[in-house]
Amino acid sequence: MKIAVTSTGSDLDAQIDPRFGRAQYLLIIDVESYEVEAIENPNIAAGGGAGIQTSQLVVDRGAEAVLTGNCGPNAFRTLAAAGLKIYTGLNGSVREAVESLKSGELTPTEGPSVPGHFGSSG
């Protein structure tokens, strides 16, 4: 299974980026092999709808779950429509987050964790 984790850097030891739509990196991780594909998020500077675009991106890469800090309503709707499980409230390193998912410690979120426009500055 592949999952997407929002991250401040390009490898497993980087910290989780709490923002989803405007996360610096998206790491697409194979949870069995720990193979990582790091994508610099092209939507950081998007005017609006960053969450939707970032969702579209992780869905296209075949992720089945998202691990992040916060997820706004538009991203939530897009990810949920594509059937992805969404885990919010994560912090620490990407590796720790993947491990806690694998050990079954996490429960998926039922709804958006923040109102719209949370991670944007304008």
Added chain:
Amino acid sequence: MKIAVASGKGGTGKTTVAVSLALSVPDAQLVDADAEEPNCHLFLRPSIQRTIPVYMMVPHVDLTKCDFCRKCADFCAFNALAVVKEQVLVFPELCHGCTGCVYVCPREAIVARQRQIGEVEIGAARGMVFIQGRLKPTEPSAVRIVREEIAQIDPKGGPAIIDASPGTACAVQDTIGQSQFCLLVTEPTPFGLHDLKMAMDVAQELGVPSGVVINRNGARDSIIEDECRKRNIPVLLKIPFDRRVAEAYSRGQPLVDAFPEWRESLRSLYREIERRVMT
């Protein structure tokens, strides 16, 4: 003639200047273009005679025709569409109603539907034509409401005084761009100056002549005048700081009602604007 009354920020006394100016010139038409928080009515208590609903288009996708090619989502500059796993998601609050996706779809799967985003009310207040817009709180952009308001101005009527919304957002730029003159109301504080500069830039870029009203002016406040001199923008009126002006405002009383002696100053302000627009 259309005069936009603008300010880079809220709370500068823009509304009281706009309302007082309209009350001082004959046959004025007052347009409250702050559709998010219209407040001129508090000063004028108009009677509303007509309400015009304002609509915006929103795409509707017929999934039985769609093959999920994603051309619509790729086209949309506002990220209002997403195509994921045999679904097309529409985010109405991001849609600007450009209708582009309808034409871009190769399978004619998208039709334009309409949703009401607000309304324009037309009435009368103290012998003036009164026009105001109201944007629904969930809607992001007042541009269409303001355009409809401006379209309702009687071109054969007297001067239209348009109270723009505070700030320099799209709707304000639109208001200024459609006016022949931009009256900028500010106060002599560093914040006031900062926001005034942004508003001056907007007017300048749009090629609309502007002039400044300094509200709550104190004897030694020269920061606004220095900036105006630098840019060659005239200071057309100074309203001194006076607690009674603020008190009248909080009672919902326009400046010229509380202090009729201001009527003549506002008339000459109007004549000065007229002179600058004509020449």
